[in-house]
Amino acid sequence: MATQSSLTDIKKAAKSVEQSVTAWINANPPAEIKDVLEEAKKLISKGMESADAPLRIAIVGEFSSGKTLLLNSFLVAADLFPSLPQPTTGNVLEVHVQLGAEQKASTITNTEVYFFNEKEAEEILNVYLKDLKDQKVLINVTSLTLNSSVNDVTQSLLAFENDLCKAFPTTVAPTSRYMILAALEYAVALRHQLSFVKRELRQQYDLGQNLIPFALTLSQRPNFDQGIDTLYSKFKDTCAKIPKTINVLTEEILRACFPLIRRVLVKITAWCQPFGIENPGHCNTIAFLDFPGLGAENSSSRDLYLCRTEIDKAHVMLAVFNGSNTGGGGTSKMASLFNRLDKLKQDRVMVAIGRFDEFQPGPAKLTMQDYYSRTTGGTKVGFVSLLTPAKNLLPTTTKKFSLYLCSALCYLCEEKMKSPTWNFEKPEWFDDKKRQSSYKEYIEAKKEFSKFSAHAKGVSISSDQQIMMDSLARYTKEGGIPALRQDMLKLAMEHGEEFIRQDALKEIGNASDLLNSLLSKCGKTKTAPGGDSVADKYPLFFSQLRTAYQNFFNADWLKCTENIQNFEELLEEFRTNMEQVKKEITNPLLSSESFDLVFVILVQVVCYLIEIKCPQYGYSPTALERLFGPSKNTERPLMQTYLVELLSSLLDIPHFKTQLKAEEAVSDPQISINQVYEDLQAALSKIKNLV
Ligand SMILES: Nc1nc2c(ncn2[C@@H]2O[C@H](COP(=O)(O)OP(=O)(O)OP(=O)(O)O)[C@@H](O)[C@H]2O)c(=O)[nH]1
Ligand SMILES: [Mg+2]
Structure with missing residues (x-):
């Protein structure tokens, strides 16, 4: 069975x-038998690779909601990956965490960068084309293909770039303007590095640790006021400096090729105990996937493509909302992304509200009702503004809905104070004035929430209010992160293994069909x-x-x-x-x-x-x-x-x-x-x- x-x-x-x-x-069997055997062997190796695949946890959500800092905090390493006030992560970050029994700081052991292959690069071009047309941006090019001679492709990309430049001055909506610029940047990079994506295999390079920010972080977004001609020349100049054959990655190359990067893979070792594992046995590697945030004005069609294609392979998803800015533009994008997931997957989504220390209204002497449905200027700003979008993301059939309120920043501060010897990289990170004041508010809020929870005991409350109460209880214990980390891993282990098993069996099953038919065709004495x-x-x-x-x-x-x-x-x-x-x-x-x-x-x-x-x-x-x-x-x-x-x-x-x-x-x-x-x-x- x-x-x-x-x-x-x-x-x-x-x-x-x-x-x-x-x-x-x-x-040395006859050639026709050898061929089948070779094919079966390949399938088996693939199956065994699938069986060794790590549990995959995808972190998706609104831009600047604290996803990357949350990931850093799961790994108790404040500065591991870039997390900045503006939209930051621009490519998929895949972190393979090898859990070890020894208590030591998380350490990067290997980094690689993968570029799109020809097929993927073409898909993205056409996603841009479609989205531009949906935004009513006038483009003459009807479809773009990379599967023709280099000259033809260069010509059609040039035509596309020209169309984009022409459409820019007549386009008013900022979202459409950003989209034009992102498409332009992408097309220019592609045209200059065509030979690069034209190689059939996906490109992979070793990446020095110091280069991670350049491979992950969105470059400064162009300033509209510069005019399209200046911007276009800038894109071209950046790309023109890059050699046709790339052997070693540099900062300059990464900036120019940024839109063509698909994934940055980082392997690290970490201590298993914070994940609630005493002894890492069979499931000793977990993969976290961090994505470009959704909903920023300059989010490009490429970001959504990256989320959509990678999310399919995840075993568990963590959807992160921004507690400091509830109901932002990312919420609707998240809803459309989640609508595409099948029901089974929706059962494997966990929801977290990041940056909860910045959530308004701040604690005051309020009742549960006040907390729950407080309004300012006619807008609901209480818990209901957090819970409603989060609940809307998931179907009503989801049996158990848990909400995790968390603050990565406060958790990291607490960890730092608990163990000053822990290697958190730059200590000044915690001395930053803004972070200090966030932390102070969090401490105040914790007291307030604890009092409030004690007060609410015995009062009859609705199920939604109960969700908030439970979430607050977890939040007041170390910023909510340890509970989220452990529950997430538990969920991943419950479901992930089954999916890994199915993937592996599919390939091994195919190999076994192939071999069985070979055996029955040749008959024992003939082939042996x-x-x-x-x-x-x-x-x-x-x-x-x-x-x-x-x-x-x-x-x-x-x-x-x-x-x-x-x-x-x-x-x-x-x-x-x-x-x-x-x-x-x-x-x-x-x-x-x-x-x-x-x-x-x-x-x-x-x-x-x-x-x-x-x-x-x-x-x-x-x-x-x-x-x-x-x-x-x-x-x-x-x-x-x-x-x-x-x-x-x-x-x-x-x-x-x-x-x-x-x-x-x-x-x-x-x-x-x-x-x-x-x-x-x-x-x-x-x-x-x-x-
Ligand atoms: N006060 C507070 N600030 C936070 C918290 N988490 C993140 N931040 C800050 O919020 C900003 C955005 O954090 P990121 O981790 O870059 O957010 P992100 O979701 O990865 O953003 P994108 O990569 O752009 O999608 C940074 O300045 C962080 O320092 C938190 O829990 N509390
Ligand atoms: Mg990020």
């Missing part, structure tokens, strides 16, 4: 199929050239192996039935036994590789026994290290491979045997192909049970 197979099961099964397929490929099995070829090898195996099982220490309490003693006995086994295996046929094989079988047995007899130690890399010493095996690289393999197979001895045979075949060309063939069938039947 599909729902019962875990990701680990899937990966194990896929791995054994992959090994068998590799062994078969290595045995004859040959003796290793057991027939090397009888002595196998009889010794059997003896070693039996001796091992007969060792006294294995016979005890109760749980073994003393791990050290157990290890000592294991080591002595291993020495004995090594002495017993004297057959010259046992090359170091074959010896490894024997050794691995024994190791596997031991680990299995430890697992069942000594469950308190379970399996862990440390346990393994204690068994075999730190890097004693470096002179035996194959051994390493086997040990890594053990990681996933400890609890499943019969399955491991299948894998082992396949591995044996991969590394030893003398192993009969018949055996590989049988392994493949056995492994495939496992997949069949999973799909």
Whole structure:
């Protein structure tokens, strides 16, 4: 049954199929069989990659609502990513967080930047074209394609740029004017870097840490008053300086190519405990996606395209509203974005109000009713102005609606004060006057909200008011961030694993169909050239192996039935036994590789026994290290491979045997192909049970 197979099961099964397929490929089958095998192998690798995909949490919302600072605060690192008072994030920021058990500050380990490929670049051009037409901006070009000769494309881009320049002076609405400028900037960058997106594969470059702001942050928006000719020349000048072939990214290149960047990928390590995880096991990597904010006047069609295309791949979404400016233009854009999501996804949306410390009305001696529906100049400014747009975002069918009020700034301030040694980068960040006063207000508000919550106890309140009360309670505990972070991860884990599993199974399932049809088409004897099995070829090898195996099982220490309490003693006995086994295996046929094989079988047995007899130690890399010493095996690289393999197979001895045979075949060309063939069938039947 599909729902019962875990990701680990899937990966194990896929791995054994992959090994068998590799062994078969290595045995040089006829070309038509090899082709199918290669294709199946690719699908399996893709499936295994999908199975290793991290949980993806997308942070979408209004511009300047504090999304990026919220992300920094999840990682307890105030200055990690640029967060500024004006619209800031201009490209997708994907952060892979590897959670570790050690308490240390979040550290960037790797950064990369990805550019659009030709297809995506063309899609965006046409989104601009459509949006401009919707805004009634007169453009003669009807459609733009990049899939023709470079000359043709250059000509049509030039025509498009000319149209945009002509339309600008007659356009009045600021939104349309910004759109024209954004489209112009994009078209110019594209024209200058055409060869760059024309390469079919998506472009990827290493990015120095110091370059992150240039790859992420919107450049200064052009000033309308400069006139379109000046602006156009500026765009062209910036791009003209960039070489046609880019090997290394610089600040200048990133500025010129900014509209062509699709994603900035940053890998970091972080401490798992703030995420509510004691020991990061299987789900040890989470991906956060931070997007350009919606609703700013200069938000471009490209921003919405980025949100729309990436959001589909997210397992959980966090929608962030701006508490300091409720009901801004981003709300309607968010609603239109969320309307496109299917119902299932809407169930995986969490809603947060960022910058809540700046929310008006500030605390005063008010009743719940006042807080809830306070109006100023006829406009509702109470909690209802927060709750209503947030609730409208989600369908009424959403079972449980939780609202998270939070202030990233205040949370970071508190963390800083709690642990002054924590590496928060620039300490002056917290000394900034504006931030200090925000923090002071937050402290005042906390007291007020706590009093208010105590007062409201026992008073009958509506369900909406209850939502606000719960949110306030979380907010008054450390700015609401720890609760949001933990709940979000929990939700991601609940739903994410299932989606990752489905993705992985789809590709592995396709591979298994392909291989099954190959097997039934060729028939066993035809495709598997004859040959003796290793057991027939090397009888002595196998009889010794059997003896070693039996001796091992007969060792006294294995016979005890109760749980073994003393791990050290157990290890000592294991080591002595291993020495004995090594002495017993004297057959010259046992090359170091074959010896490894024997050794691995024994190791596997031991680990299995430890697992069942000594469950308190379970399996862990440390346990393994204690068994075999730190890097004693470096002179035996194959051994390493086997040990890594053990990681996933400890609890499943019969399955491991299948894998082992396949591995044996991969590394030893003398192993009969018949055996590989049988392994493949056995492994495939496992997949069949999973799909
Ligand atoms: N007072 C206060 N200010 C905040 C808070 N969160 C963010 N800010 C400030 O609000 C401004 C915008 O924050 P960002 O994190 O850049 O917001 P964003 O949603 O990522 O904005 P875009 O990238 O433009 O979409 C910055 O000046 C932050 O310092 C908060 O909780 N309280
Ligand atoms: Mg941002």
